[in-house]
Amino acid sequence: MRHFILFIAVIFLGLFLAVLNRTEQGKVIGGQPTLRVFGYSSFTGRWGPGPLLKEAFEKNCKCKVEFIEGSDSGILLQRLRIEGESLGADLVVGLDQFDLSKAMDEQKWRSLSLGKLDVYETVKPALSNNFFVPYDWGALTFVARRGELNHVPVTLDDLLSSELSKKIALQDPRTSSPGMQFLYWVVRSKGEEEGFKFLEKMMGQVHSFSPTWSTAYGLFTNKQAKIAYSYVTSPLYHEIEEKKKDYFAISFTEPLPVQFEFVGIPEFCRHCDLAEQFVNLMLSNEGQKIIMEKNYMLPVMKGVRENSVFANLPPMKTMDKFEILSTTEVDRLLKRWTEIRRGELN
Known part of the structure; x- marks a missing residue:
């Protein structure tokens, strides 16, 4: 029972x-x-x-x-x-x-x-x-404040200027979509080998690689960085929500990536x-x-x-090719980026 x-x-x-x-x-x-x-x-x-x-x-x-x-x-x-x-x-x-x-x-x-x-x-x-x-x-580029830069970059190579040393807010491509967009932009604009040589030089220019877009952009709005990788529409946000017209999106010679x-x-x-x-x-x-x-x-x-x-919005030239990269390709690019980053930290 x-x-x-x-x-x-x-x-x-x-x-x-x-x-x-x-x-x-x-x-x-x-x-x-x-x-x-x-x-x-x-x-x-x-x-x-x-x-x-x-x-x-x-x-x-x-x-x-x-x-x-x-x-x-x-x-x-x-x-x-x-x-x-x-x-x-x-x-x-x-x-x-x-x-x-x-x-x-x-x-x-x-x-x-x-x-x-x-x-x-x-x-x-x-x-x-x-x-x-x-x-x-939306297209992605760098956003700056008017009057803060002596020389506004117009090419990717201009990002290596001494004026921007430790003054660029970027995202970590392993955790952030805009960060991956920047990695893709460089590799497709310069070719993979030249692109990674450029990225190695960029390591010393970056204030920090933030895990998210919002963290990186916060460094910029708090004036810890002079430029931040963001969207062409970002200055419009400041104009509409904050009534500020001193932000602008930088037009580059290299066609911009589109997310x-x-x-x-x-x-x-x-x-x-x-x-x-x-x-x-x-x-x-x-x-x-x-x-x-x-x-x-x-x-x-x-x-x-x-x-x-x-x-x-001001017209800017964008990449005309749309790609869905394979998981293998994304992982391979991220592995190369991680090796460069680890070398910089060591």
Whole structure:
């Protein structure tokens, strides 16, 4: 009899834990499902587009939206691999083109059925697979303050001037998407061998290699660095949000790299239909306007940038080739960069 009672107790305990686990996994509270969105901090944070997209989505979805944060896209991908399924990630926002191969190697993704998208010509090459869709884009360059530089750099080699020694804020390419963009820019502009010789010289010019874009840009805004690697749209942020017009994006002779940011739905999603609805919101006129004005990136959909302050950005020459590097290629470039960095520190 005692064994029977113990058996029944174990069965009930198992059923209780299964129900508890299902409730936690599905995150259904008060009859409403919770859509869990993995995103980087400047997207999900108070001043980013995340809160406004969440508000707009919750008006009609009969659900709740919960953000799970990673400080930068590189760190976001690591967190997704380690705990994405256990935390119940339904949607991943903020991977760029250098993250996609690794993301597809490490996870399975749902195919997106979004129909024909009316995007800008610049964006069309980024619509190269059925698992990820770009929701914004932007060119990267160095940003400076007016009056602080005796000689504004116009080529990559100008970054080696004595005036900029220890005064350049850069990101670590191993953890930061802009950091990887800079590495890619140098290698594609100079060729790999000459590019890494240049990067070796650059080590002495850099104030520090920050793990995220926000940390590096903070060094610049706090005047610990004279220039920072950032987005062509960054001066617009200072002008609109801070009423400051002393920031400017530097135009280089070398065509600038372009970063595309993507959204995707993991195959292990629990509220997959809601995730696709959220993607549709991000690509709608309302969503694109929110992303443009809060993320300070350019919209992918036509008709949003026009008649806005973003239409008046100074033209800059950008790379015309879109590449999704293989995981092997990204790892190889990062290994070479790490060896140079380790040599500098030793």
